[in-house]
Amino acid sequence: MANRSFTVLTDGTLITCIVEKGKADAIVKAAREAGAQGATVFYARGSGIRERLGILGVAVEVEKEIINIVVSKDQADFVVERMYLAGQLDTPGKGFIYTTQLDKAATYIPPQVVEKLAQSEGQA
Amino acid sequence: MSKDKMPKQVRFGDFIRELNITQNKISFVDLANSFKSAPKDQKLQVSGRDVYRILAPYTTVRFVDQAKAVVPLALYLMLFQIFILRQGVADAIVITGGLVAVMVGLMLFMEGLKLGLMPFGETIGNILPVKSPLPIVLLIAFMLGIGVTLAEPAIGALQEAGKIVDPSKAPYLWALLNVHTTKLIAVVGVGVGCASVLGTLRFVYNWSLKPMIYASLVPLLLITAFVALTDVELLKMIGLAWDCGAVTTGPVTVPLVLSLGIGVASAVGKGDSTLSGFGIVTLASLFPIIGVMSLGLWLASQVMPAEIVATAQAMSGSAGATHWSGQTPWVEVILAVRAIVPLVIFLFLVMKVVLRERVKNAFIIGYGIALAVIGMGIFNFGLTYGLGMLGNQSGSLVPAAFATIDAVEGSPLYWYSLGLMIALGFAYFLGFGSTLAEPALNALGMTVQNLTNGAFKKSLLMYSVSFGVAVGIALGVAKLIFALPLAWLLIPGYILLLILTFLSTEEFVNVAWDSAGVTTGPVTVPLVLAMGLGFANATGAIEGFGILSMASLCPIMSVLITGLFVQYRANKAEDKRKTQAAAA
Numbered sequence: 001m002a003n004r005s006f007t008v009l010t011d012g013t014l015i016t017c018i019v020e021k022g023k024a025d026a027i028v029k030a031a032r033e034a035g036a037q038g039a040t041v042f043y044a045r046g047s048g049i050r051e052r053l054g055i056l057g058v059a060v061e062v063e064k065e066i067i068n069i070v071v072s073k074d075q076a077d078f079v080v081e082r083m084y085l086a087g088q089l090d091t092p093g094k095g096f097i098y099t100t101q102l103d104k105a106a107t108y109i110p111p112q113v114v115e116k117l118a119q120s121e122g123q124a
Numbered sequence: 125m126s127k128d129k130m131p132k133q134v135r136f137g138d139f140i141r142e143l144n145i146t147q148n149k150i151s152f153v154d155l156a157n158s159f160k161s162a163p164k165d166q167k168l169q170v171s172g173r174d175v176y177r178i179l180a181p182y183t184t185v186r187f188v189d190q191a192k193a194v195v196p197l198a199l200y201l202m203l204f205q206i207f208i209l210r211q212g213v214a215d216a217i218v219i220t221g222g223l224v225a226v227m228v229g230l231m232l233f234m235e236g237l238k239l240g241l242m243p244f245g246e247t248i249g250n251i252l253p254v255k256s257p258l259p260i261v262l263l264i265a266f267m268l269g270i271g272v273t274l275a276e277p278a279i280g281a282l283q284e285a286g287k288i289v290d291p292s293k294a295p296y297l298w299a300l301l302n303v304h305t306t307k308l309i310a311v312v313g314v315g316v317g318c319a320s321v322l323g324t325l326r327f328v329y330n331w332s333l334k335p336m337i338y339a340s341l342v343p344l345l346l347i348t349a350f351v352a353l354t355d356v357e358l359l360k361m362i363g364l365a366w367d368c369g370a371v372t373t374g375p376v377t378v379p380l381v382l383s384l385g386i387g388v389a390s391a392v393g394k395g396d397s398t399l400s401g402f403g404i405v406t407l408a409s410l411f412p413i414i415g416v417m418s419l420g421l422w423l424a425s426q427v428m429p430a431e432i433v434a435t436a437q438a439m440s441g442s443a444g445a446t447h448w449s450g451q452t453p454w455v456e457v458i459l460a461v462r463a464i465v466p467l468v469i470f471l472f473l474v475m476k477v478v479l480r481e482r483v484k485n486a487f488i489i490g491y492g493i494a495l496a497v498i499g500m501g502i503f504n505f506g507l508t509y510g511l512g513m514l515g516n517q518s519g520s521l522v523p524a525a526f527a528t529i530d531a532v533e534g535s536p537l538y539w540y541s542l543g544l545m546i547a548l549g550f551a552y553f554l555g556f557g558s559t560l561a562e563p564a565l566n567a568l569g570m571t572v573q574n575l576t577n578g579a580f581k582k583s584l585l586m587y588s589v590s591f592g593v594a595v596g597i598a599l600g601v602a603k604l605i606f607a608l609p610l611a612w613l614l615i616p617g618y619i620l621l622l623i624l625t626f627l628s629t630e631e632f633v634n635v636a637w638d639s640a641g642v643t644t645g646p647v648t649v650p651l652v653l654a655m656g657l658g659f660a661n662a663t664g665a666i667e668g669f670g671i672l673s674m675a676s677l678c679p680i681m682s683v684l685i686t687g688l689f690v691q692y693r694a695n696k697a698e699d700k701r702k703t704q705a706a707a708a
Contacts, residue, residue, distance in 0.1 A: 022185075052168045056175065058239060058488060059182035077147070091177040092168055 007114055012102035013076035017067040018046065019087050019095035024065035030086035031069050034079045040068040049093045060093035070105060186235060190227040193647045197558055198223050201518045201651075204550055209521050215513060222510025229503030230646060232495050233277060237376060240492020241275075243485070244471040245380045249387030251479050258328070264474055265324045265384055269317030269408075270310075271467035272377040279309060279371060280459060280504050281512070281650035285657055285669075291436030294360040294667045295429040296420060298436060301364070304423065308368075311419045315412030316372050320381045323404035327389040333403045333634050337625055340410045345615055347417045352611035357429050358420055363610050363669030365416035369409035370672040371649055373641040378405060402634035405641035409676065456508075460500035468493055503646070511650040519658025519668070522547050523605070527663060547605070548598045554655075555597035555675060558648050559590040565639075572635050580632075580690050588686040589639045592679030597652065599678065600671030604659050610670040617677045624684040632687035639683050640676035 015036075019027060021043065028039040046064045050057035071079050076099055089095050170178075202213050213219065253261055273279065286301025300308050322336065348365075351358050381404055475481050483489060526543025538546060559565060568589075569582035603610060625633050652671055660668030 049168075053170070053178075054167045055491060056170065056178055058491065059178050088177055091174050092170055093178055 006106060007109055009105045009107070009109070010103075011073045012070050012105040013073050014100040014102055015067075015069045015071065015076065015080055015083065015097065016100070017069075017083055017087065017089075017095060017097040018044070018064050019067070019089075020061040020093075021063040021065050022061070023087060023095070024067050027083050027087045028067060028069075030082045031067075031079050034082040035075050036069045036071050036079050038069070042066050042068075053093060057093070064095075070102065073101075183231070186231045187227060190230045190234075193230075193561065193645065194223055194227050196561060197554075197647065197651060198514060200554065200557060201514055205518055205521055208546060208550075209524055211521050211524075214517060218509055219514050219517075220510075222506045222508070222513060224510075225502050225506030226510045226647065227506075229499045229501070229506050230277070232499030233503055234375065234499070236492045236494070236496025236499055238492070240489050240494075240496050241376070241467070241471070242379065242383070243489060243492075244468075244475065245383040246387075247481060247484075248471065248474055248479070249383040249385075251387075251481060252384070252474070253388040253391035255479060260478065261384075261388060262321050262324060264478070265320045265381070266317040267470060268380060268384060269320035269377075270313035271470045272380050273313035273316045273372055273412075274309065275376045275463045275467045275500075276372060276374045277376075277463075277500060277503050277507075277646040278374050278649040279312075279463070280507050281653050282308070282368070282371060285653050289657075289667060292433050294357075295432035295436070296357055296423055297361045297364055297667055297669075299423060299427070299432045300361060300416075300420065303432075303435065304419070307419060308416065311415035312368050312372055312412040315415040316377060316381075316408045319404060319407035319411045320384070322407055323381065324385050324388050326403055327385040332630055333406070333637065334625060334630065336403070336407060337410075337633070337637065338622065340407065340414070341618055341622060344410060344414050344417070345618055347414065347421075348611055349615055351417060351420070352609065352615075355424060358424050359609070359611065360667050361416075361420045362614070363667055363673065365413050365420065366610070366614060366673030367653070367669045367671075368416050369413045370640075370676050372412050373405045373409050374646055374649075377408060378641070381408070402638045406637035409641060456501045456504040459504050460497050463500055464493065464497050507650050511647065512654045515651040515654030516658035519655035519660075520662040521658075522550055523659060523662045525550075544605070548601060551601040551671075552594045552598040554652075555594035556590045559593040559679075560586060562645060562648075564645070565589055568635070568639060575631055575635070576690075579694055580687065584686065584690075585635070585639070585683065588682045589679045592639075592682035593675050595682070596675035596678030597671055600656065600674040601659065603670055603674065604656065604665045604668060605663060607665055610673070614673060614677065617681065621677070621680055621684065624681065624688070628684055628687055629691065632684060632691070636680050636683035636687060639679050 015031070017027060024041045028036075028041065031039060042065070044064045044066050045062055047062070050060050050062065053060065067083075069079065069083075080097060080099060084090070084097055087095050087097075089097060198219075202216075205211050205213055248264075252264065256264075282301065282305075286298070286305065289298045289301055291298035291302075325331065326333070326336070348362060351362060385404065472483070475483060525538050525546045526540050565586055566582075569585045572580050572585045573582040599613065602608065603613060625637075628636070649672065652675070653669075656671040657668035660666070
């Protein structure tokens with residue numbers, strides 16, 4: 001068997017943000033402006049806060065959008081902060097955000113970038 | 125941190141991170157513990173800012189939805205009046221207030237509908253067909269048809285329109301709208317009820333729509349022809365009867381009846397149901413016409429026109445002192461309660477007695493119902509002072525473009541032919557714009573495009589429906605100007621439709637007949653009705669109904685013709701490919 005190798009990224013952080021349906025686009029935009037490369041959005045249904053809000057709970061959409069963004073460890077806090085502010089997550093019913101440290105991640109990395117990084121690693 | 129523990133190296137990234145953001149940390153364990161000590165169903169304390177932040181987007185989105193329907197139409201009417209007719213808008217403040225009431229009312233009503241009535245509809249639709257035999261389901265479908273008709277917001281526009289009719293000119297029409305209003309709405313409701321029974325059956329047995337159209341249209345045309353040929357007085361109510369069909373298919377009827385039908389289909393239906401969702405709208409707009417015509421015939425056999433005129437005079441004499449229930453804030457509230465409460469009680473009884481289901485989220489449903497009643501009340505208010513007044517005003521001023529109108533100085537404003545063109549163009553663009561903006565049409569267009577695998581483009585459907593409505597409204601206005609007999613426009617028109625229906629495929633028939641229904645929203649109907657009546661009053665026509673019925677006839681025709689054309693083109697392309705293949 002041929003010895004195949006590929007490059008994995010370390011020091012990645014997954015940001016997961018759950019917001020009301022229709023709000024994701026604005027938050028993703030804020031995240032990209034803060035340096036995130038891309039985002040995945042999927043749909044879900046949530047519960048909890050509506051019941052605790054009483055009559056106001058009616059105004060909270062049951063259907064949610066979940067945003068997944070992977071950024072570098074250094075970027076994470078800044079991106080989270082931007083997303084938190086863009087989504088007004090300090091208001092009840094507006095959503096939830098959390099980060100997870102990633103062991104490994106892999107995707108397409110431009111070959112010249114890989115080469116350059118490998119060289120600088122060698123120099124250090 | 126003491127000095128000797130100071131690290132020699134700090135990553136620059138960590139440094140930036142500390143500079144930018146100060147994070148206060150709380151342990152989740154502490155948070156969870158603090159919840160544990162609190163009583164379980166304790167409500168959250170919310171600050172004023174939070175309430176604003178929750179409610180502002182919630183209301184804005186829903187308000188903007190309604191504003192999109194109302195504002196362009198209102199602006200079009202007002203600008204036309206100011207720039208083309210060079211007339212100021214009278215009572216502009218009252219009208220603006222009324223239009224805002226329409227938007228707020230519709231916003232509350234639609235939200236109330238979604239929270240308070242739709243959950244009933246869905247639960248009943250899902251459970252009823254499983255638990256009950258078909259006859260009971262049909263009986264409930266019938267009663268649901270009546271209930272939703274009463275709750276339809278555009279129904280109020282009919283009562284509104286009745287106030288403008290002159291009893292001495294069209295006595296039966298006046299009597300139907302003023303004395304026998306309850307009966308009128310009841311027969312319309314029975315019509316919708318029959319339609320929802322047939323629609324449900326169609327879901328179950330996957331019947332073709334064509335025979336249903338023949339079976340309901342032929343008697344309808346016969347009654348219309350009979351009335352048109354025999355009774356000169358009754359002739360004047362043909363317009364009202366055919367317009368009633370357009371009024372019934374609104375935002376309450378369609379989803380509630382459909383949810384029952386879909387539930388039935390998934391429980392006992394057979395075959396694919398891509399098409400069976402269609403057709404209910406068509407039937408629900410044809411059956412009420414038969415009902416209203418029959419009511420008119422019955423009325424004509426009961427009373428003489430002279431008696432009605434006498435009653436009308438007696439009523440107008442005593443009109444000075446209206447009972448408190450006839451005065452402005454109260455009459456709207458009473459109408460709203462009367463419209464929604466019976467439907468709610470009916471749905472509730474079906475849930476409790478027939479299904480023995482518990483009502484879930486009773487609190488939210490109660491809130492939704494309250495919202496629907498309040499919204500309907502505000503909408504009714506706006507109907508009178510916003511849409512009704514504005515439509516009536518434009519309707520009565522537009523004829524000044526070509527005729528002498530007392531209210532307008534220097535009328536006719538333009539040469540007769542040019543003025544006539546302006547008036548008809550006004551009607552044409554009103555129909556075109558208001559239809560193209562209708563969100564339901566967009567949805568229908570998508571369905572059609574998927575159904576025909578792209579042969580019938582979404583934009584093609586949207587434009588052909590809008591074109592149809594535009595021509596229809598222009599024709600309706602022409603009917604008022606030249607006092608054309610409506611029956612002789614409708615009968616040949618619908619006979620042509622029968623022929624086209626016979627020639628077209630089932631898919632196009634379903635789509636085309638339903639396309640008439642999407643154009644009759646709760647904003648367009650009252651506006652067009654009021655405009656027609658104002659127009660009629662200004663030009664001295666006997667009655668101003670019939671515009672809506674023309675606006676439902678023409679789109680069916682334009683869609684069917686376009687459908688035939690698309691089919692012809694597809695067939696020709698197919699033939700060409702075959703001959704080419706043969707040649708090769």
